Amino acid sequence: MTTIQRPVGELIRRWRERRRISQLDLAISAEISTRHLSFVETGRANPSREMVLRLGEHLDVPLRERNQLLLAAGYAPAYSESRLDDPELAIARDAVRRVLAGHEPYPAVVVDRYWNLVDGNTSVGLLTEGVAPDLLAPPANVLRLALHPDGMAPRIRNLGEWRADLLGRLRRQVEMTGDPELDRLLDEVREYPGDEPEAGFPRRGDIFVPLRLCHEGTELSFFSTIATFGTPVEITLSELAIESFYPADDATGEYVRRLAAARGTIGA
The missing domain is CATH 1.10.260.40 (lambda repressor-like DNA-binding domains)
Incomplete structure (x- = not known):
């Protein structure tokens, strides 16, 4: 070609x-x-x-x-690109892992430009429990994990609004980068079956779009924050994002802490 x-x-x-x-x-x-x-x-x-x-x-x-x-323009590239496991990125890699570990017992993931799962803490299993093994095979894509009918989608109680939020983020990323691979990903995931965005309006009083996820018969509610490196001049770092999930209500926080304590992953 x-x-x-x-x-x-x-x-x-x-x-x-x-x-x-x-x-x-x-x-x-x-x-x-x-x-x-x-x-x-x-x-x-x-x-x-x-x-x-x-x-x-x-x-x-x-x-x-x-x-x-x-x-x-006929000039050499100005920005380097390394693998995350390269020695040059050791300090940044250590910082990312500290953030992930420090966020326990709540889930946190690191994704690259294409929403591929780069790393995550042990609590991510709370989100991916029951997901088809082929969706978890590297490189696992978090959009597929969330929206595919064999992924988290059947357990998401507000799939319409959560799906709309994820697709909106991806659409803005396509507009920002013009990347054809991201455009193809958008075409793929928006064809997955699921509630239309209009079917998932936020509840009255919500201040963010929550993830309402069923876990062993209990509905949990999370909101997320996204962190990026502030002044990257290296391509890999510039494209990393850490998404951290927090309990959106006291009941969810208590449930997650109790579950982690029972599993011995962190003290109550």
Whole structure:
């Protein structure tokens, strides 16, 4: 298969249009003339390496795609990409594992750009209990785990609103990155059977979309927070996200702590 390399000017224009930013606004924020920006986008001017990086920053282009801009302009990539188990990422890897361990007895997962499960604490088993083994085989994808009919979906009491929230997050990610692999994932998971979003309106008084999950006949309620590295200049770290689940009510917190104590995973 032959990959067609688009001119850097065309790529910059596509990113600008994806962000719904005018040439004038981008030129002002990047401190260049609209004439020069127009020349870059039409291929009449070749941007310097510094200019490509500056435009990528002001357009909030992900690091992976900033490297593609540089390559299209004839420059070497600026951002490295390592495996999470590489020695260079040992400090970051240790920090992630401390966060996961410190969140016990509540579930927490680490996912990559494509929602693949990178790591998780022992309490993740509370969420994945009963999931089909093939969905848990590496690389397990947390969207498939959550929404596939052989995954968590049958146990999610508010599948409509939870599904709508996950699909909305993925849709925004597709818009942000323009990644065709994410677009294919979106096409796949939204075809899974399940309640339509309108069937799962939040209850009156809710301040977030909870995950209402049945566990051994008991309905549990969780909300989640997402953490990312604040100033990454390495692609792998820039694409990691830690999602931590917290009890949304006292009954859930008590149930999870009691279950963990009974299993000996953490003190009550």
